[in-house]
Amino acid sequence: MQTAPLPHNEEQRLARLRGLGVLDSLPQKAFDDISALAQVICGTPVALITLVDRDRQWFKSRVGVDVCETPREMSFCTHAILNPEQVMVVEDMSQDARFRQNPLVQGTTNVRFYAGAPIVTSDGFALGTVCVVDQMVRQLHSVQLTALSRLSGLVATLLENERARQIEAARKARAVKQEHEELTAMAAAGLDLQAYIDTDGVYRHINQTYLNYIGCSREEIIGITVKQRLGEAAYALVGSKLDRAMAGETVIYQRVSDFKVAGSRHMEIALLPVRDEDGGITGVVMRGRDIQELKNKERLLGDTILQLERKTLEQERFIHIMSHDLREPINSINNFSSLLEADHGERLPPEARRYLGFVSAGGQRMASLLDGLLRYVRLDRHALDSGPVDVNLLVEQVRDDLSAAITQAGGQLDMATLPTVQADASLLRIALQNLVANGIAFAQPGVPPRVRVSATREHGFDQIHVEDNGIGIAPEHQASIFDLLKRLHSRKTHAGSGLGLSICRRIAALHGGHLSVQSTPGEGSRFTLHLPVPHGTPS
CATH class of the missing domain: 3.30.450.20 (PAS domain)
Incomplete structure (x- = not known):
């Protein structure tokens, strides 16, 4: 960690700062409004108005942190005030030699981004900064930087005006x-x-x-x-x-x-x-x-949690009914319709065989739908077992799982060199299997299906892309395809329960990510799983 050198006018700067009488003063709405504006404008979780004292950095206002001050040797703002004329921006502090060993970067706070606009008095002393901080690597555009600089100028004006007001008030009230x-x-x-x-x-x-x-x-x-x-x-x-x-x-x-x-x-x-x-x-x-009303609401929240726990027990009973009481009659329909066709199918008249086919197909659809519903509702009970997952190995397993379907369709599953991501391996395998299976199933007539799995990393997310050359999805349907039991095609042309994409989206959400789609009718679709990158992972 590199400690910032002292400004050439350090003693005069400290005297100017302490002369304002702002250190350790009470919170003031005007300054809190400025830090809140900085947070909103820059879109960061943390915004501060800092003042650099001899041995510490004290926060006149803070959003997103609990502490009131930090040691000066750990301060980022001590570097920023060395150049009072410009906003200091560090997009990735872990890559900056000045900060990579700083405990705020290496420790649990995991700071990655910093931007600080120096607070400069009318006589040229840099007292601190209006700064924003994030745990993610990021950039600010010129409009945001200009706004941050103007906010720091406003703080300087407020400090000097406040001091002038205090001196005048003290002069008038000194006798009383x-x-x-x-x-x-x-x-x-x-x-x-x-x-x-x-x-x-x-x-x-x-x-x-x-x-x-x-x-x-x-x-x-x-x-x-x-x-x-x-x-x-x-x-x-x-x-x-x-x-x-x-x-x-x-x-x-x-x-x-x-x-x-x-x-x-x-x-x-x-x-x-x-x-x-x-x-x-x-x-x-x-x-x-x-705060009596707040405490009353806390008790009400506790009651709500108890109700949710009771609803969870009801859900458990519902899952039990689906997995046992409903499965038994569905299995009976499927088993006896298969026996009927095998033992007596040839003796049945054509109309009866046709009706038997309807029964058999309906039973299979009911079994498939029940399996899909069970997978969906059980996701909420699944304790996420997150760890490093080799996506190359996972796609190979999916290829084995779907080998019969790929061969029957005359299709092909390709993959780029894929990364290791932070995920629950079993859930990620289910999601990839559903997405690849859809790419094989929704092929264009007369065109062998081809599915390709690739990956990128952007904006703090590992993005796993599953791209096909199938029939595509019309723009007006792309927002609704993830809805539960949503189908865009009849069962005569494409089988399925309408649950696969809902399950994929839910799996992405359980990881703290999301699922998106880009598609052009007649050209194919690309589904992307966005999975958060663990804190501290290089971009």
């Missing part, structure tokens, strides 16, 4: 410290319960929502200590958390509180340190969010 503390507490706007507690543990501000819950007047609360209001027993549960917040730590926890008016409510409590312009702790903002 009480008012300044109340304004600080009011920074956490909304319907949450809010209070400002000074370093002596005394309530200095409390909002109306809090008063409505506890059923007290403002005069009854302002000026007393937290311990006096809660009592010894309740304070024993929260006192240590308040001490941690007074020491500078943001503390978030949940508890069930009994309020005089609101009753018993499940609350999420945040204790947020408040700092003066020099960074010293002046008190703590207590923000209480009522």
